[in-house]
Amino acid sequence: MTDDLLSLSTDEFIAGIDAVASKFDSAAYPQQYLPAEDWALLVRAGILLPTLPARYGGRDSHVEMCRAVETAAEWNLALGVYVIVNTALALLPVVKWAGEEAKAEMLPPFTSGDPLMAGLAATEPGAGSALSAMTTVFEEVDGGYRIRGRKHWQALSSSAHWWLVVAKHAHRREYGYFIVRRDEGFRTVQLYEALGLKLLDYGVNDIDVTVPRHRRIDAEEMGVTSVDLFLASRSLLAAAGAGFLRRISREAHAYADGRRIGRKQQSRIGFVRYRLAAIDASATICEALSHYLRTELDIKGDMAPAFPAVQALKTVATERIVRAAQNYQQLSGGEGYRCGSPTNIAGQAFLDSRVFTVFDGNNDMLSQQLAAHCLTRRGGRPLSEFLAGWPLTAPAVDTLKTDLGFLDGPLDQSHQVLAGRAIGYLFAVTRVLKWAEETGAAPGRLWPAVEFLRHDIAGVAAEFRLMATGIIGDEGLAEPVGAGSGRPSPFPGPA
Numbered sequence: 001m002t003d004d005l006l007s008l009s010t011d012e013f014i015a016g017i018d019a020v021a022s023k024f025d026s027a028a029y030p031q032q033y034l035p036a037e038d039w040a041l042l043v044r045a046g047i048l049l050p051t052l053p054a055r056y057g058g059r060d061s062h063v064e065m066c067r068a069v070e071t072a073a074e075w076n077l078a079l080g081v082y083v084i085v086n087t088a089l090a091l092l093p094v095v096k097w098a099g100e101e102a103k104a105e106m107l108p109p110f111t112s113g114d115p116l117m118a119g120l121a122a123t124e125p126g127a128g129s130a131l132s133a134m135t136t137v138f139e140e141v142d143g144g145y146r147i148r149g150r151k152h153w154q155a156l157s158s159s160a161h162w163w164l165v166v167a168k169h170a171h172r173r174e175y176g177y178f179i180v181r182r183d184e185g186f187r188t189v190q191l192y193e194a195l196g197l198k199l200l201d202y203g204v205n206d207i208d209v210t211v212p213r214h215r216r217i218d219a220e221e222m223g224v225t226s227v228d229l230f231l232a233s234r235s236l237l238a239a240a241g242a243g244f245l246r247r248i249s250r251e252a253h254a255y256a257d258g259r260r261i262g263r264k265q266q267s268r269i270g271f272v273r274y275r276l277a278a279i280d281a282s283a284t285i286c287e288a289l290s291h292y293l294r295t296e297l298d299i300k301g302d303m304a305p306a307f308p309a310v311q312a313l314k315t316v317a318t319e320r321i322v323r324a325a326q327n328y329q330q331l332s333g334g335e336g337y338r339c340g341s342p343t344n345i346a347g348q349a350f351l352d353s354r355v356f357t358v359f360d361g362n363n364d365m366l367s368q369q370l371a372a373h374c375l376t377r378r379g380g381r382p383l384s385e386f387l388a389g390w391p392l393t394a395p396a397v398d399t400l401k402t403d404l405g406f407l408d409g410p411l412d413q414s415h416q417v418l419a420g421r422a423i424g425y426l427f428a429v430t431r432v433l434k435w436a437e438e439t440g441a442a443p444g445r446l447w448p449a450v451e452f453l454r455h456d457i458a459g460v461a462a463e464f465r466l467m468a469t470g471i472i473g474d475e476g477l478a479e480p481v482g483a484g485s486g487r488p489s490p491f492p493g494p495a
Contacts (some may be wrong), residue, residue: 005046006059012227013046013059014067018075020045024350026076027345031198032080033159042083047072048110051087051300056103057111066239066293074243077321078199081359084240085155085200088180088299090118090164093217094179095302097224101214102179106162107170118227120162121151121186124257131226136207137170144212147178150204155242157203157363164217165207166226167326175226185209189353196351223304233465234314234360235293242290242319245283247323248349252279255344266331270319277448282320284449285352285428288435290402295438309392311420312427315363318356325353350427367420368413374423375411382408383419387426396429397458400454406464414472415464422460426454 005013013014020041023029051063052058065087073080094106110116127133136149147167154160163180180186192201217224232245253276293299293313297306328347329336336346357363379384384404388397407419409494429450436446 005049006057006151010064013064014071016045017042017047017068018071021072021075021079023199024072024079025078026348028077029076031339031348033201034079034199035272036115036159038083038119039112042072043115044113047083048087048091051091052107056107058107058365060300062293062298065299066236066290068241068289069236070243073240074241074247075332076199077240077244077349078197080154080240081197082199084233084236085120086118088160088236089120089155089229091161092299093164093177093229097177097217097219097222098179099214102217105214114264116162117156117160118162118164119156120166120257121154121180121207122166122226122229123153124150125152125204131166131168131175133314134166134168136165136167137484138167138176139170141210141390144210145176145178145210145216146210147180148208150206152204153192153202153399153414154205155200155202156176156199157205158191162332164229165209166229175219177219177224177229179217180207180209180211180493184211189207194355196348196354205409225308228249229305230360231306231310233368234301235297235306235310236357237321238286238289238317240295241286241321242283244256244321244353245279245286245350247329248324249283250281251344252276252331252459255346255430256331272331275331278452279324279327281449282324284441284445285320285432285453286317288432288449289313289428291439292431293356297438308370308373308429311331311366311373312392312424313355314361315366315370315421316424318359318363321356325350342486358444360490364417367424368416370421370423371411371416371420374419375416383411384408393423393426393430395433396426399433399450400426402430402457403453404457406461413466418460418463418467423458425456425460429453 008242023041024038032269044061047068049057049059050061050068052060054060062424068378069080069083072083078192091107091110099259105439110118124134124136127135136147138145147165149164149167161182162183163186165178166173166175167178185208187206189206191201194200194202219225220361253267253461256272256276257265259266261269267276275321297309303310309403326345328344329350331339332346334371335341335343336350339347339351341347374386374390384407387393387404387407404422409420432449432453
């Protein structure tokens, strides 16, 4: 079976993935944990092969990893996430950084056709994104390492057979990444009820395992950090967004064309047309970001130099996923609030999309990191001047001719979050321009996307002005409504 899959061209291979993924159409597929026998259909179609090296029976293809996620997400957004978790979050770090003995032990079974699953265990109750607050610890023992602790919000919490576990040393400031089998002592103690992405099981896991020495990834020697673990999965959200929004655009238009309000089609109403244009712009933006991912990045290589691009890819793509799903739900009216509606998938699409701005790194945190990256590289220049010359944003600055002076003042943490969002939008404009140039896209797709992104940047400038009114307060903290500080309000009262 594997030999047949290895002989296919990329287009033939993705066509096979598409044929199987169609069975998971979110319009009909049950909103429940994905059964192993259904995952087996995709595994036997080769969904894991692009991630795996050729010497272990894989197809070893960055482009196919991207296209497989995009294809799966078009049929079912949760399925696209399922693929990302197994491939980019769990298997890819082993492929890239584990020793040969660990690879030879773990990877070959994933080409066998058996419905194996793998996950990443990093987040903990009370720790979130702060590794220093982690309570899962490891220590050396005879022949290997003992790892003890608790993790939560792992996708595939109760079903993954293999895990990449992040832990810190019990006695010194040192972090480790360990390959663990579930049956060695990875135990699910609680399952969570998530709002969306019902195909994935999330919960709490207790860990008390001892693993052989070769199952530790020598991250320190290779300069691998916790950030590196997430760069591939974050970037693949652009591919998921491209597939998902292609479908949302198609179905929103079909729904609005088929629904009559009075004597005319819903799609002929002015503000409905605006919402459809907003959905189409989001689809175009994600398509351009996904094109950049496929053609200029390499998630199978060293992603560290692409750090700022990945932060922008993730934040902009996921924001567009959520906005488009909300617009689609609004167009669908009451039926858009009904999961399982026979006329649209808007209800489930909105629930599935909601997590994306916090999934795989909170967008506010990533935006701040993007701004900080630029601030440390501007060489004393105003930030707007740096962005006008930075290759990732310069074409956008030149095209938009927008005043970016609002970025040039002192930027505390709150302002850096906003600045990072503006930088992400500039990056997206650059990518849309390049995508149109490289693919010959029609101006009718190019310029609306650019104009929506221009509006987003103007919105950030407006938020800067709002902050300047003192809305956060002198102490840097907003007051609860009705608290009353006794000091004069910075806002004018009624005339």
